């Protein structure tokens with residue numbers, strides 16, 4: 001398997017997941033290192049275990065940063081899944097992801 005971005009040595013992700021935008025409640029912090037044989041797919045699970053069709057895909061943001069050879073990229077996104085099975089079609093999940101990716105190039 002070839003790395004999707006051969007110029008990248010590794011990517012260090014700092015991830016915070018929270019159900020509320022103050023990031024004071026139920027925050028899950030985690031760190032991931034991807035590389036060198038990482039895939040081109042940068043997705044993280046939503047913090048809501050009952051979430052349907054949710055999750056956080058920051059592939060575009062990270063790929064864009066790599067194209068511009070940026071050393072870091074960070075941002076925040078809202079889960080666009082549904083809150084639970086019963087609320088599919090009515091209530092969005094709205095859990096949050098805050099991320100920083102530090103990219104080491106070859």
Ligand SMILES: [Zn+2]
Pocket residue numbers: 046047048051052054055079080081082093094095
């Ligand atoms: Zn969700």
